[in-house]
Amino acid sequence: MVDELQKTNCSICCCTFTSKMLTVTFMILLTIAILLGNLVTLVVFLGSKRFCTPQGYLKASLAVADLAVGVLVVPFSVYVEIFLMLKETSTEWEVDNLFSDYFQPCMVIGTVYAGCTLVSISTIFLLTIERSIAILKPLHREAVITRKRTLSLIGISWFASFFLAASPLIFSEGIVLQYSPCSRMCNFALVAGRLPQNGWKILLLFPAFDFTLLGGTVAINILSFSSIRQYSKQRKLLAKSDRGCRLSPPSFSDIKAAKTIATLTLAFTASFSPIAVFVVGNVLGCQWCDFSFFAFWILTSNSCWNVIIYSVRDQKFRQRALELLTASKLAASTDR
Template sequence: MVLLIVAILYGNTIILAVLLRTKHFHTPQGFLKISLAVADLALGILVVPFSVYAEVSILFTNASFLDWAKGVSLGGSWHPCNVIGPIFAGCTLVSITTIFLLTTERSIAIFKPLHKESLITRGRTLLLILLSWLTCFFLALAPVIFSHGGIVMEYDHCSRMCIYAPASPTYDWHILLLFPAFDFSLLAGTLLMNALCLATIRNHTRRRRLLAEKGHRLPRLSFSDIKAAKTIGALTIIFAASFSPVAVFVVGNVLGYKWCTFSFLAFWILASNSCCNVILYSVTDQHFRRRAIKLLLFSRGHFPSHHSTNPSLEPSILDMGNSKL
C-alpha cells in the first residue's frame, strides 16, 4: 500500500508539473488530463493512506474489523469512511467521465476537424470539468443521503477499502446497481467512439494513399490528432480493464454473493490504475516525455544552467535521458 501511495503521488505530480508548466499543453485536452490527474492524486493523498492507517491501527490496537466496519473505532457514530468512501467513489466516477470527455473531444477533432476550434473551447471545457466533478460527487453521496440511513459507508475487511454497505441485512439496496449501469454505459459509449475514431483514421489513411497513387491529394488529418486519439484509446482500454472487476463485484455483492479475495483484487487493481497514466503519456507522447525528463533532470541538479557556455549540451542530455527511458 505504501509503495502504491508513492507511485501515485510521484506519477501524477509529474503529470501535473508537465501539463501546468508547459504552454503547449494548455489546451482543452490538456485541461481534461489535468482533471484526470487530480482525481488520481486524491486517491494517493486520501484513500490509500487511510487504508494504511486502518491496517496499522487494527494491527497495533488489536481492534476487530467489525469495529471499523460499524464506525465505532474512533468513538461515536461518525467514521472516516463517511468522507473517504464518497471521495473514492466520486473520483472513480470523475475518471470515467473525464475519459468520456477526452474521447468526445478527440471524436470532434477527427470527424469535424474544420469545426474543432469553434466547438471545443477552453471555456466550455473548464465548464464541463466543473460540472463533471459536481455531478460525480453528487452521485457518490446520493445513496447515503437519500437512503435515510439505509446505506452507509463501511471499512470492508475483504477489500481493505471504504465501500457502500446496507445498515441492516434486510435493507433492499438494489439502488446501487445504478452505479455499474451508469459506469458500463459510459464506458461502452467511450469504447464505441474510440473504435469509430480509429476506424476513421485507418480509412482516411487508406484513401489518402490510393488518391496519392492517382495524383490526387486529400487533406491529411493532423498528426497530433491521430496520436492523441490512439493515446486516449489506450487510456480507455486500460481503465475499462481495471474498473470492470469492481463493477462485477458491486453487482455480485448487491445480489448477495460474498467474494472476499475477488473484492480485494478488484479494488486494488482499480487503485493501481491511478499511477499508470504517466507511463502511457511518456510512451505515446514524445513532447510530454522530453518535458518530464527535463523536469526530472532539473530537479536533481543534473540539468545545465542558463549561463552554460555550451548550449549544445541540452539536446544531448535530453537524448541521453530518452535513451535511458
C-alpha cells in the same frame, strides 16, 4: 463499492502478521507511486504553455482525481491497517470504534473514492469526444473545442460524479459507508440489523453509469479510427492518380493522442470490470471477501497507470517530464 451484508471470515481478513506487513507495504508503495506520477502529470500539463490546451486541462482533471485517491483514500487504509496490527484486533472488531460518534471518516473517504472513480471515467469520455472532433472535424476543432467549454464540462463532470457517489447515502436510509476488513477500504454497507431492501439496488447505478460511458467511449473510438483508416485509403488512391491530396487530414499528433486515449480506456475498463462484477454479486446476495480485496485494489492501482501510459505513448510528455527531472537535478547540484 459494496461491503458484505454480514461480516464473514476469509483468508484475506485472517492473515498472518507477515502477510499484513506485505499488504501495508504494498499500500505505501502504491501511495508513493500515485503521488509522484500524478504530481509529474500536473506539473507537465499545467506548467507548460504548449500543454495548456483543452486536452491538457482534461488530463489534468484526471490527474487530480487520481491524486485525491493517493492523498486521502490509500493513506487512510494504511493508517487503519497499522492501527489494527498494533492493537492485534480480531476481524470482528468494529473499525468504526476508532472514531467518534460525531464524525466517521469513511463517510468522506468512501464518497471521495467513489466520486473520483466516476470522475475518471467521465473525463476519459470527454477526452474521447475531444479527440473525435479533432479527427472528424479538424477545420471546426478550434471553434467547437474552447477552453471555456472544456472547463465548464470539467466542472459539470465533477459535480455530477460526486452527486452520484453520494446518492446511495441520500436516497437510501439503509446504506452507510463503513471500513471493510475484507477490501481494506471504506465501502457501502447495510445499516446493522437491516435486511436488504429495494434501495440496496441503487448501488447498481455505479456499474450502469461507468459501463454506459465506457460503451460510448469505445463506440466513439471505433468511429474515429474508422475515419483515420478511410482517410489513409483515400490518400493512397489520390497519390496513385497524381491528383494530390486535397483532404483535410487529422494531424499526426491528433492520431497519436487518440491512440493514447484509447489505451487509457482499455486500462480503466480492465481495472473497473472486477468491481462491477463484485457490486452486482453483492446486490444479488453473494459474499466475496477475498475477491473484494483484489477488485478494489486493482481499481486503485489504476490511479498510477496514467502517467506510465503518457510516458510510453506521448513523446512530448516524456520529453517535458525528462526536462523537469533534469532541471531539478541541476538545481539540487547547484544548491550543494
